[in-house]
Amino acid sequence: MLRTHTLPIDEVYxxxxxxxxxxxxxxxxxxxDILExxxxxxIRVRQGKGRYVLIEGYHRLEALxxxxxxxxxxxxxxxRQH
Known part of the structure; x- marks a missing residue:
């Protein structure tokens, strides 16, 4: 089962x-919707070099x-990296 993490938005590439x-x-x-x-x-991210790389949830990230x-x-x- 996946665990949620609280991530700094500035560290998501x-x-x-x-x-x-x-x-x-x-x-x-x-x-x-988030306000309400x-x-x-x-969102889903993978670990990158010194940051997280977005996989899924771009609109949610930008809304926040x-x-x-x-x-x-x-x-x-x-x-995997593509």
Missing amino acids: VPVKRAKTLEAGKVEALAN NGQTTP RALGEETVTGFVVQA
């Missing part, structure tokens, strides 16, 4: 390929960043 998929409307909707309900679904949050709840998983 978003690969360039992933960054191109950002939809502002989705971020805004998630930010509103909190973060209900953790937009809200001024400094941390995000996430799963640290073992994943």
Whole structure:
């Protein structure tokens, strides 16, 4: 079973390929939902060199960043580099 971790948002690297998929409307909707309900679904990251690399949850990460949050709840998983 995966354990959740509280991760500093500034230590989560978003690969360039992933960054191109950002939809502002989705971020805004998630930010509103997070304000009402909190973060209900953790993001997924893998350990990188001195940082975490985002695997899943880019819109959640950006919604939290937009809200001024400094941390995000996430799963640290073992994943292959692509």
